[in-house]
Amino acid sequence: MSDHICGTGCSHFxxxxxxxxxxxxxxxxxxxxxxxxxxxxxxxxxxxxxTHRPLPSKKQGENVSHYYIPANDKTIHWGxxxxxxxxxIKLDSGDYxxxxxxxxxxxxxxxxxxxxDPGVESIFHWDAKHKAVDRRGAGPMDHPxxxxxxxxVHVCTGPVFVNGAEPGDVLEVRIVDTMQRxxxxxxxxxxxxxxxxxxxxxxxxxxxxxxxxxxxxxxxYEVDAKGEQSWAKAVYxxxxxxxxxxxxxxxxIIDYPGVPVDKHSITPxxxxxxxxxxxxxxxxxxxxxAPVEAEIVSSxxxxxxxxxFDNWRMGKGATAFFxxxxxxxxxxxxxxxxxxxxxxxxxxxxxxxxTGVFQFILHxxxxxxxxxxxxxxxxxxxxxxxxxxxxxxxxxxxxxxGDSDDAAAEMFKKSSxxxxxxxxxxxxxxxxxxxxxxxxxxxISLISxxxxxxxxxVVDGNWGVHAIIKKSIFPK
Amino acid sequence: MSDHICGTGCSHFxxxxxxxxxxxxxxxxxxxxxxxxxxxxxxxxxxxxxTHRPLPSKKQGENVSHYYIPANDKTIHWGxxxxxxxxxIKLDSGDYxxxxxxxxxxxxxxxxxxxxDPGVESIFHWDAKHKAVDRRGAGPMDHPxxxxxxxxVHVCTGPVFVNGAEPGDVLEVRIVDTMQRxxxxxxxxxxxxxxxxxxxxxxxxxxxxxxxxxxxxxxxYEVDAKGEQSWAKAVYxxxxxxxxxxxxxxxxIIDYPGVPVDKHSITPxxxxxxxxxxxxxxxxxxxxxAPVEAEIVSSxxxxxxxxxFDNWRMGKGATAFFxxxxxxxxxxxxxxxxxxxxxxxxxxxxxxxxTGVFQFILHxxxxxxxxxxxxxxxxxxxxxxxxxxxxxxxxxxxxxxGDSDDAAAEMFKKSSxxxxxxxxxxxxxxxxxxxxxxxxxxxISLISxxxxxxxxxVVDGNWGVHAIIKKSIFPK
Numbered sequence: 001m002s003d004h005i006c007g008t009g010c011s012h013f014x015x016x017x018x019x020x021x022x023x024x025x026x027x028x029x030x031x032x033x034x035x036x037x038x039x040x041x042x043x044x045x046x047x048x049x050x051t052h053r054p055l056p057s058k059k060q061g062e063n064v065s066h067y068y069i070p071a072n073d074k075t076i077h078w079g080x081x082x083x084x085x086x087x088x089i090k091l092d093s094g095d096y097x098x099x100x101x102x103x104x105x106x107x108x109x110x111x112x113x114x115x116x117d118p119g120v121e122s123i124f125h126w127d128a129k130h131k132a133v134d135r136r137g138a139g140p141m142d143h144p145x146x147x148x149x150x151x152x153v154h155v156c157t158g159p160v161f162v163n164g165a166e167p168g169d170v171l172e173v174r175i176v177d178t179m180q181r182x183x184x185x186x187x188x189x190x191x192x193x194x195x196x197x198x199x200x201x202x203x204x205x206x207x208x209x210x211x212x213x214x215x216x217x218x219x220x221y222e223v224d225a226k227g228e229q230s231w232a233k234a235v236y237x238x239x240x241x242x243x244x245x246x247x248x249x250x251x252x253i254i255d256y257p258g259v260p261v262d263k264h265s266i267t268p269x270x271x272x273x274x275x276x277x278x279x280x281x282x283x284x285x286x287x288x289x290a291p292v293e294a295e296i297v298s299s300x301x302x303x304x305x306x307x308x309f310d311n312w313r314m315g316k317g318a319t320a321f322f323x324x325x326x327x328x329x330x331x332x333x334x335x336x337x338x339x340x341x342x343x344x345x346x347x348x349x350x351x352x353x354x355t356g357v358f359q360f361i362l363h364x365x366x367x368x369x370x371x372x373x374x375x376x377x378x379x380x381x382x383x384x385x386x387x388x389x390x391x392x393x394x395x396x397x398x399x400x401x402g403d404s405d406d407a408a409a410e411m412f413k414k415s416s417x418x419x420x421x422x423x424x425x426x427x428x429x430x431x432x433x434x435x436x437x438x439x440x441x442x443x444i445s446l447i448s449x450x451x452x453x454x455x456x457x458v459v460d461g462n463w464g465v466h467a468i469i470k471k472s473i474f475p476k
Numbered sequence: 477m478s479d480h481i482c483g484t485g486c487s488h489f490x491x492x493x494x495x496x497x498x499x500x501x502x503x504x505x506x507x508x509x510x511x512x513x514x515x516x517x518x519x520x521x522x523x524x525x526x527t528h529r530p531l532p533s534k535k536q537g538e539n540v541s542h543y544y545i546p547a548n549d550k551t552i553h554w555g556x557x558x559x560x561x562x563x564x565i566k567l568d569s570g571d572y573x574x575x576x577x578x579x580x581x582x583x584x585x586x587x588x589x590x591x592x593d594p595g596v597e598s599i600f601h602w603d604a605k606h607k608a609v610d611r612r613g614a615g616p617m618d619h620p621x622x623x624x625x626x627x628x629v630h631v632c633t634g635p636v637f638v639n640g641a642e643p644g645d646v647l648e649v650r651i652v653d654t655m656q657r658x659x660x661x662x663x664x665x666x667x668x669x670x671x672x673x674x675x676x677x678x679x680x681x682x683x684x685x686x687x688x689x690x691x692x693x694x695x696x697y698e699v700d701a702k703g704e705q706s707w708a709k710a711v712y713x714x715x716x717x718x719x720x721x722x723x724x725x726x727x728x729i730i731d732y733p734g735v736p737v738d739k740h741s742i743t744p745x746x747x748x749x750x751x752x753x754x755x756x757x758x759x760x761x762x763x764x765x766a767p768v769e770a771e772i773v774s775s776x777x778x779x780x781x782x783x784x785f786d787n788w789r790m791g792k793g794a795t796a797f798f799x800x801x802x803x804x805x806x807x808x809x810x811x812x813x814x815x816x817x818x819x820x821x822x823x824x825x826x827x828x829x830x831t832g833v834f835q836f837i838l839h840x841x842x843x844x845x846x847x848x849x850x851x852x853x854x855x856x857x858x859x860x861x862x863x864x865x866x867x868x869x870x871x872x873x874x875x876x877x878g879d880s881d882d883a884a885a886e887m888f889k890k891s892s893x894x895x896x897x898x899x900x901x902x903x904x905x906x907x908x909x910x911x912x913x914x915x916x917x918x919x920i921s922l923i924s925x926x927x928x929x930x931x932x933x934v935v936d937g938n939w940g941v942h943a944i945i946k947k948s949i950f951p952k
Contacts, residue, residue, distance in 0.1 A: 196921050196924060196925055198917065198920050198921060198924070202920075202924075203897070203898075203901060204901065204905075204920050207898070207901075207902075208916065209905070209916060210915070210916040217917045217920070217921070219917070219921040221925075232925070234918075234921070237917055237918075237921070272915070272917075272918050273914070273918050273921070273922060274951065275950075275951025275952065276922060276949050276950065276951060277948070277949060278922075278925050278926045278949060279926065279946060279948060279949070339925050339926065340924065340925055341923065341924060341925060341926050341927040341928045341929070342927075342928035342929050342930065343897070343901075343924075343927070343928070343929040344924060345901060345920070345923050345924040345927070345929070346920050346921060346923070346924035347924070348924065349924070349925060350925050416892075416893075416894055417892075417893035417894050417897055417931075417941075418892055418893050418894060421679070421819070421893055421931065421934060422679075422683070425679060425680065425683075425819075425821060426683075429680075429685070438749070439686070439748070440684065440685060440686040441674065441693045441695070441713055441748075442710075442713075442748050442749050444674050444678075444680050444693070444821070444822050445672050445674060445693070445695040445710070445713070445749070445822060446749065446752065446754075447817065447821050447822070448672060448674070448678070448816065448817060448819075448820060448821040448822035448823070448824065448825070449672055449697075449708070449754050449815050449816055449817060449825060449826050450754045450755065450815065450817050451817040451818075451819070451821070452817045452818035452819070452930065453817070453818050453819040453821070453930070453931040454818065454928065454929070454930040454931065455893075455897065455929040455930065455931065455941065458897060465893075465931065470755060472753070472755060473752050473753060473754060473755070474751075474752065475750065475751025475752060476751065
């Protein structure tokens with residue numbers, strides 16, 4: 001797949017206009033609506049229903065594989081990245097994977113978002129005797145809130161090991177297509193739902209102006225499931241009430257993911273947001289590779305290796321680039337969103353299960369000089385018209401604050417848009433100087449007159465500011 | 477002009493689709509390219525060349541006036557707002573004014589941006605005997621840097637007094653059209669130029685990575701002057717060298733506006749940004765009404781009454797709404813930009829003289845309840861598809877920090893995107909609750925899933941975060 005391995009002088013934009021590749025994409029997209037068939041892979045992943053088959057490449061004499069990874073209790077890990085996990089599959093540069101992702105907020109409305117969907121049911125299964133996925137988060141297994149302590153909350157599908165990926169390389173992940181996951185409950189046939197949670201980690205939490213202060217509010221949205229992806233509408237909302245989990249622990253606030261909400265304990269309010277329509281932007285809030293600094297790391301706090309950076313531009317047609325820091329890259333994806341605004345203010349988006357078709361391209365370290373990936377040490381996002389640089393309150397909080405548990409807590413205390421703005425500026429300046437050979441003066445003027453800085457999120461501990469570079473500025 | 481005075485139930489969007497009004501706009505637009513003719517107004521403004529004529533309204537039996545305000549030493553004030561100034565003109569709600577604005581950075585390239593343009597020459601005239609506009613800024617007249625101290629830098633055209641405007645009302649300003657000001661120098665016939673200054677007040681200034689640190693760099697851009705408004709290209713740059721003003725004061729840094737740059741003292745570098753094209757976004761960086769808190773206020777620091785809020789969306793087709801706090805509103809406009817990115821990182825945009833056609837609409841206090849203007853205490857911007865709420869590090873720094881000179885200095889010390897984000901959130905939440913009758917829970921969810929927060933600027937002392945509300949979310 002030589003044209004997939006971009007080297008010196010490659011514009012990296014060619015796949016957007018490559019007819020052969022678009023045909024390959026079109027074929028891969030079928031997997032959004034039907035199984036790809038093929039053969040079960042070996043081991044645990046095979047038990048989890050992961051399959052693969054050859055995907056005839058449109059390039060003469062070339063071949064790629066297409067994997068299908070359903071989301072279930074055997075294919076997900078909950079609330080953390082870890083370089084030491086056993087990978088789910090190993091694939092080659094150029095290969096595709098259709099990956100189901102499930103929102104960790106499904107249990108906010110069990111009827112609409114869990115019931116009748118075997119994959120989601122298997123993930124959330126938790127009764128007096130059995131909790132299908134015990135560890136939820138990077139914390140200790142004997143944490144009083146539950147195993148993993150909820151120090152990390154996202155249901156992550158993966159990890160995917162990319163053959164040949166080594167520290168210093170860059171992993172490109174192309175999002176070929178996405179589709180919302182329909183409700184499995186026959187009562188809601190043909191509909192899709194998501195949950196928005198105004199939570200204790202939201203920007204508003206300590207600044208509410210109406211009573212009762214300290215409340216958390218869940219709003220359930222219906223999302224257009226016809227593939228048009230054009231709107232979401234609120235169905236009802238409710239205030240979180242203390243929920244007792246199946247093992248008897250009471251959760252007065254939302255402090256542990258996947259606690260089932262007893263619908264008899266809450267008071268639904270259907271008289272909300274009448275007539276309001278939210279433009280839908282399906283995307284993956286959490287997407288990235290395993291960091292090297294610690295054995296196990298919370299999925300909440302984004303960093304140089306990606307993770308929960310919550311940029312709504314990370315949807316269909318977008319491409320992400322991640323610095324590889326551990327063998328195989330160890331890619332995972334989760335936190336699917338139907339829509340969020342820049343800032344993700346209340347702590348969550350419309351959290352809504354989503355399936356994506358991804359293609360993985362490996363860029364070897366030696367090929368990076370002279371390309372836009374040279375020196376990349378943060379998640380870079382590319383859309384048809386933009387390159388988006390991600391800055392954070394701390395560029396690498398694991399390095400800055402040490403061991404992971406404490407690091408996340410320290411990071412939460414030091415969140416600031418001011419330092420995130422500085423980081424976004426530093427990275428953008430370096431991007432122009434290192435990959436476009438501009439002087440510092442040229443870079444600074446160009447940034448000031450043409451680059452837009454926005455607020456990615458203010459809720460993930462390590463707050464984000466992104467810089468949007470329009471590709472149209474570059475010399476033709 | 478009853479349809480111009482929006483009352484309860486008015487959508488305020490109607491003028492965008494009003495064929496009669498569009499015809500009126502079309503006629504007003506002629507004034508961008510030719511004098512409107514008409515009669516000289518009385519007084520100082522008449523000496524400054526201000527004229528007016530009736531503009532036949534397309535509405536039966538109605539009439540409006542159209543004013544033309546050229547920019548020259550008699551029609552501008554430099555570096556400040558003041559509620560106590562004598563207004564340049566007095567007009568009625570519904571009237572139009574074509575207003576020339578001139579960049580205070582014109583003297584960065586006298587040949588391209590001053591020479592041969594009588595209006596600009598009259599403003600910048602400063603020789604051993606005569607300084608045409610002495611006060612530049614809100615500081616003391618005996619300030620060591622020069623009269624006004626440069627505590628405020630923008631060449632402001634106005635003020636315009638709106639008849640009947642009283643505190644509690646809202647002034648709507650529609651930007652019907654804009655046009656770049658062509659160079660007056662025959663050597664550059666048909667071209668337009670602007671200056672971008674990486675300045676001592678820029679975000680980068682204390683964070684330069686190449687030598688010499690502490691430098692200020694001016695980049696001169698050529699801007700498409702054909703009215704297509706599609707591109708700007710860098711011509712050359714140079715480092716600021718100490719400049720001696722005509723009265724003998726040496727300015728080692730850019731500390732006073734309008735100091736003429738001796739072209740023999742600088743070293744132009746033409747080998748910059750080859751092939752880069754900046755998409756042009758002509759807009760007014762400084763636009764607003766006089767605040768009530770002080771007699772004279774720096775033009776640099778934006779606040780609730782508008783001013784230098786530097787949002788590039790403030791261009792053709794946009795509408796601004798300002799809370800009126802002094803009789804007549806006392807509107808001024810300046811700081812014209814050909815383009816800036818969100819953040820205006822290095823301290824300036826492409827500073828480029830611009831003429832605008834404006835229409836002024838007065839909304840009386842009694843008519844505000846039930847409209848989107850109810851409770852407005854910040855500059856609100858509207859485009860065809862968006863409503864944009866402006867938050868600042870301090871919502872009203874004049875109230876927070878007292879008397880104006882000290883207030884601006886205090887404000888500079890306390891700039892933070894974190895407090896600006898809080899202010900933008902507070903205002904957006906109140907917008908939905910007060911003007912759309914949503915509960916706090918509805919507002920917060922809607923904001924989180926659909927409102928985009930961006931960084932307006934980090935260089936004006938009172939840093940800005942704006943919230944972009946898509947109008948498509950509202951019930952049809």
